[in-house]
Amino acid sequence: MKMPIRFFTDEGQSTPGEVQTGLTPRLPPEGGQLPLNRRAGARFPAGTRSTLGGMIERIHLAKPRGFCAGVVMAIQAVEKAAQTEAKPVTVYHSIVHNHTVVDRLESGYGVHFVEDLDSVDALPQGGETVVFSAHGISPAVRERARALGLATIDATCPLVTKVHTEAKKYAREGYTILLIGDSARHQEVIGTRGEAPDATIVVGVLGKTGEGLADPHTVQVPDPERLVVLTQTTLSVDDTRRTIEILKGRFPALVVPPSEDLCYATKNRQDAVKAIAPHVDLFLVLTSTHSSNGMRLLELAEAECGRSVRLETAADLAGVDLTGVRSVGITSAASTPDDLVQAVVAHFRALNPALEVVEEGEWENIEFREPRKILPTQALPRTMQ
Numbered sequence: 001m002k003m004p005i006r007f008f009t010d011e012g013q014s015t016p017g018e019v020q021t022g023l024t025p026r027l028p029p030e031g032g033q034l035p036l037n038r039r040a041g042a043r044f045p046a047g048t049r050s051t052l053g054g055m056i057e058r059i060h061l062a063k064p065r066g067f068c069a070g071v072v073m074a075i076q077a078v079e080k081a082a083q084t085e086a087k088p089v090t091v092y093h094s095i096v097h098n099h100t101v102v103d104r105l106e107s108g109y110g111v112h113f114v115e116d117l118d119s120v121d122a123l124p125q126g127g128e129t130v131v132f133s134a135h136g137i138s139p140a141v142r143e144r145a146r147a148l149g150l151a152t153i154d155a156t157c158p159l160v161t162k163v164h165t166e167a168k169k170y171a172r173e174g175y176t177i178l179l180i181g182d183s184a185r186h187q188e189v190i191g192t193r194g195e196a197p198d199a200t201i202v203v204g205v206l207g208k209t210g211e212g213l214a215d216p217h218t219v220q221v222p223d224p225e226r227l228v229v230l231t232q233t234t235l236s237v238d239d240t241r242r243t244i245e246i247l248k249g250r251f252p253a254l255v256v257p258p259s260e261d262l263c264y265a266t267k268n269r270q271d272a273v274k275a276i277a278p279h280v281d282l283f284l285v286l287t288s289t290h291s292s293n294g295m296r297l298l299e300l301a302e303a304e305c306g307r308s309v310r311l312e313t314a315a316d317l318a319g320v321d322l323t324g325v326r327s328v329g330i331t332s333a334a335s336t337p338d339d340l341v342q343a344v345v346a347h348f349r350a351l352n353p354a355l356e357v358v359e360e361g362e363w364e365n366i367e368f369r370e371p372r373k374i375l376p377t378q379a380l381p382r383t384m385q
């Protein structure tokens with residue numbers, strides 16, 4: 001049976017002194033409730049109430065935090081497909097980089113996640129419709145889906161698609177693309193690079209090294225006069241700016257597109273952390289480790305506050321050392337459901353009913369259009385795209 005998944009905080013459930021969070025006019029609560037034991041934080045595993053240290057007096061909730069428009073669009077695309085398709089739906093790669101979201105889609109909707117389209121036929125009951133994740137795909141994956149006769153729903157965030165379009169345009173014009181990223185293995189980087197693999201060099205954002213990442217201080221290019229820089233959408237704003245400065249210093253003719261590739265959600269969530277950090281003793285960041293934007297929030301919180309902890313869910317509060325902590329900042333990645341944040345707040349409120357919750361800032365009001373299903377007969381071969 002397909003079960004509605006609730007990713008948002010219910011309106012009207014606030015208790016005195018508690019702010020309502022995670023809601024914007026464009027994000028109505030979804031359908032019914034998950035069973036109690038599947039709602040993150042609704043029950044705390046043994047031990048989570050024994051958080052070390054004193055009583056927390058005040059929480060500063062970052063605003064905005066959590067789901068961005070691209071994530072909402074992608075999750076809703078999967079939910080809708082799962083409700084309307086006759087067969088179980090397959091998603092290529094994690095639809096967004098959050099374990100709870102993936103678990104809920106698997107267990108609540110019977111969605112399959114694959115890293116290889118060739119395994120789709122092997123899934124129980126098949127999986128003729130494939131949803132591409134919010135991070136985007138390389139043209140080779142799109143072509144493979146067409147060759148396999150799969151119907152597709154492309155849930156790539158439009159802000160990622162914009163970078164793909166830039167990559168194709170500059171490659172056509174004979175430019176070398178310096179694509180700044182935090183990992184050559186990140187799905188978004190793989191997808192963007194795939195648009196023009198022979199013309200693209202992946203450059204590590206300042207502070208990031210690893211296989212497949214060139215160093216901005218030493219990267220070599222075939223023609224310094226025909227060079228453009230593009231970026232992954234979810235990097236540190238400050239480190240990206242510094243990386244571009246280094247490249248611009250080495251290659252004065254470097255073209256920097258007028259509108260930055262870093263997305264609004266990345267910038268806004270980092271700004272909110274910077275605003276709160278001076279007022280708190282500890283920053284809690286709810287994110288999965290493979291969320292690029294979430295891990296950048298964690299690094300920023302550590303740099304600005306000096307004390308930060310990553311949580312997957314409220315269960316991770318067990319053993320967090322709160323010695324000397326009176327005020328806590330909380331933020332979450334663009335792929336983290338807000339009920340996970342509310343569970344952390346509820347945990348501290350249970351320990352201190354007089355807990356003060358401060359939430360300042362603005363919610364975003366951005367929506368992306370729902371992607372449509374493309375039948376195999378409608379898919380264009382690469383040469384015609």
Ligand code: SF4
Pocket residue numbers: 068069070071134157158159160233234263264265266293334
């Ligand atoms: S974090 Fe930015 S690029 Fe990624 S899905 Fe959200 S809006 Fe799109």
